[in-house]
Amino acid sequence: MNYDLKFNDKKYTIETITLDEKTLKYRAFENIIYVKNPIDTNFQKLSIFVPETYYEGNSIGNYNLKTAPIFFPNTVGGYMPGAPERPGINKFINKPNATFYALLHGYIVVSPGARGRGLKDKNGKFTGTAPACIVDLKAAVRYLRHNKDIIPGNVEKIISNGTSAGGALSALLGSTGNHPDYESYLKELGAADERDNIFASSCYCPITNLENADKAYEWEFCRINDYHKMKFERIEGSPKPKLVPISREMNELQIELSKELKSLFPEYLNKLNLKSSNGTLLTIDSEGNGTFKDYIKSFVIKSAQKELNKGKNLSDLKWITIVNNEVTDVDFDKFIKFRTRMKDTPAFDNISMGTPENELFGTPEIQYRHFTEFSKNHSIVNGELSEEAQIKLMNPMNYISDNSCTTAKNFRIRHGAIDRDTSLAISAILAVTLEMNGVNVDYDLPWGIPHSGDYDLDELFAWIDNIVSN
């Protein structure tokens, strides 16, 4: 079936919802297929939500039906497919979702669906392997531009938002605007022939830069050989797999690989020639120490200081030095021990495969593949290696300084200080690289925050309002 890319502004419902003692009346244009030739209509669709008061000629703050920014939150997690989400309760945190609050705040919300790993067509072929998820988000942006005169809100003020794999996609969407590498995929789907660059990216704990994430993980966690995570396991007598805590020791081979991976990180990092905004070259020595480590530490100190200023007692944390209510130092290695290791080695491209990322880099026929030479060479399942081109398309680092794309002018990156799903180095590298390329970057490692997103929406919306008004 060939879908029409023209937005129908007559096809909507008017809804009212009360959450958190706040009532929201909104207009919902839902389940709009955003490409002419979709492969999966459960996911290649978007929903548009608009505060109903805009249709009564009113404004919210500085925004109205024409001028409101478009908040664009993807729902991708674990690189799995993510469907459009309505204003409602976020099941994971049992609180109203960002879509609800964004509408209350006066944004137009466009909730895009996207394909992801594990998705199959009727012939059993995988349809959501890389780069499907990013191609879909781009197609959704193009749909909005294609209909810019009838779409509510300002299509030149799209702010993407996502968490974890969704945060990585948000970063990718912001970094790769209009890049020709994605063109053939978009053409094949019948995406609108429009630009797909966006105004801003909000990225919570982005699981990104995947082909370098194993080295970065061991830079941080090498020498910590016990790992602790939650895992779905089948329990006897229980019909459904349950999330249970797992605590294990890495085996000898893993401990050896951890050391090897750690030793590979300095070469990668130092080649990036990262410079902080005050001109310091960010490097590390063969042990992983140096100005780059100090740079991340400075964000941990800043984050601890913020907490202290809120009146929090941090005196139990012996690895923090506090003098006269000022955080003067953090023992970084003790801080890492305090965080604990979550993943065994290699954390992303596992030598026995089976990680979300191994599945992301599959093919229509092959469920899992490696995406690093290192793990391909150490594979204990004789896994295949993904093509260079597929790997490239999923990493914003490959595009940020590429003149063939239009990078978003603004990035907000948050990586919880106790998040262990990926190394803090990964978000720091992304933040510095963007900054070096003229992007306005707001980067922080919020205190006490594990792997999660949307926990500081007031601050996020204040940031959005600020960049929109400038």
Ligand code: DHB
């Ligand atoms: C997510 C978490 C991970 O640890 C990972 O490797 C990939 C994705 C997530 O929560 O989306």
